[in-house]
Amino acid sequence: MNFPWRAGNRLSLLINGEAFFPRVFAAIRAAEREVLIETFILFEDKVGSQLQGELIAAAERGVSVELTVDGYGSADLSGAFVTAMSEAGVRVHMFDPQPRLLGMRTNLFRRxxxxxxxxxxxxxxxxxxxxxxxxxxxxxxxxxxxYAVEVEGPVVQDIQQFVLAMLAPPERQRRGWTLRARAKPDSQAAARAGVDSGQSQLVIRDNREHRNDIERQYLQAIGSARQRLLIVNAYFFPGYRLLREIRRAALRGVRVELILQGQPDMPIARFSARILYDYLLRGGVRILEYDSRPLHGKVALVDDEWATVGSSNLDPLSLSLNLEANLIIRDRTFNRQLFEHLQALSSEHCQAISQAQLARGAFWRMPLVFLGFHLLRHFPAWTGWLPAHTAKLALLQPHARAKAARNDTLRRERQ
Structure with a gap:
């Protein structure tokens, strides 16, 4: 396990950028000491520019600001964009930066x-x-x-310590994080607190000691499901164990629903997921495709007690290669809010998939189903052959000439 269960947290579900960005920007404006951000993608569009402005303003008033972006997802950031932040005092880190080969990005995995x-x-x-x-x-x-979740309470310190540990040099990072991760959940305290007390737990996936922690949380929750299991996932191609447990839950009478992409941003996502539909439908799993726009969510709930919101998809990249973080939540109020939203989403914007629909083209799909199942069985072992990147960060420094010119300008303004 990564961190103990923490009770007494205040949790708010944030749906889409309309809810998420104003809350984050307001929090940055109110920061007094420290702002820590990790993100896969930062673009130089209106959202990225507003984030840049908020971080610069925070740094200029003396707040410590650490921003970490991924070297693949945010590879196109311009020097001027980064320099403006660095010169103001924002420390901008890039995860596992790699040179381009013939103009192409080389770090496709371990994001x-x-x-x-x-x-x-x-x-x-x-x-x-x-x-x-x-x-x-x-x-x-x-x-x-x-989706995202805003949280205040004891679990925030776990998230803070984790992000700070990732900014440490690799030798200190490994030693400090390993010691921190040995903390065991206080299950008795969690039971005493009940499931209406904002219980939360940070769970991460890395390529060292915590390779399967998020997957294990899903397996345990699915195995304990008694009434309902609802999974919303953008890129659904889980390992064989997860696939089998989802089907077993339906076979023992749990109402199991999957909300997956119907209008994907990457067509391969829908194609891959559909390879698995027949196996799941025959087990009693209800599959719905969200057709309004690309689905990017990674949330799930079990019964009225367990939920998760995070960055981890249920696909090979997230479960076997990427660095991920999810918040596990045991709070009936939050669970009910998420459930009611997803019920409305499924009834108003989703299309149920039937076995009759799958019957069309089944003759060419069967070989893919066979190959897909065997890929699912063996993919985690195969990924072990790939090099496991360490959490290598590069601090992006402002261009020396630009920095000198800015300093000259500031000196003239003061005179």
Missing amino acids: MHRKLVVIDGRQAFVGGINFSADHLADFGPEAKQD
Whole structure:
């Protein structure tokens, strides 16, 4: 396990960029000591530019600001964009930066896929929303449907300590994080607190000691389901164990629903997921495809007690390669709010998939189903052959000439 269960947290579900960005920007404006951000994607659009402005303003008033972006997801950031932040005092880190080969990015795997924001160690945001305008409805038909959770309370300190540990040098990072991760959940205290006390737990996936922690949380929750299991996932191609447990839950009478992409931003996502539909439908799983716009969410709930919101998809990249972070939540009020939203989503914007629909083209799909199942069985072992990147960060420094010119300008303004 990564961190203990923490009771007494205040949790708020944030749906799409319209809810997420104003809350994050307001929190940054209110920061007094520290702003920590990890994000897979930061674009130089209206959202990225507003984030840049908020971080610069925070740094200029003396707040410590650490921003970490992924070297693949945010590879196109311009030097001027980064320099403006660095010169103001924002420390900009890039995860596993790699040179381009013939103009192409080389670090396709082992991405830093987390989306975490921590303000003054008292307020945090966890979810799947990147800092880009395609998480806003006015982006158009390609705007993404996604989720995050805002949290205040004891679990925020765990998130803060984790992000700070990732900023440490590799030798200190390994030693400090390993010691921190040995903390065991106080299950008795969690039971005493009950499931209406904002219980939360940070769970991460890395390529060292915590390779299967998020998957294990899903397996345990699915195995304990008694009434309902609802999974919303953008990129659904889980390992064989997860696939089998989802089907077993339906076979023992649990109402199991999957909400998956019907209008995907990447067609391969829908194609891959559909390879698995027949196996799940024959087990009693109800599958719905969200057709309004690309689905980017990574949330799930079990019965009225367990829920998760985070960055981890149920696909090979998230479960076997990427660095991910999810918040696990045991709180009936939060669970009910998420459930009611997803019920409305499924009834108003989703199409149920039937076995009759799958029967069309079944003759060519069967070989893919056979190959897909065997891929699912063996993929985690195969990925072990790939090099496991360490959490390598590069601090992006402002260009020396630009920095000198800015300093000269500031000196003239003071005179």
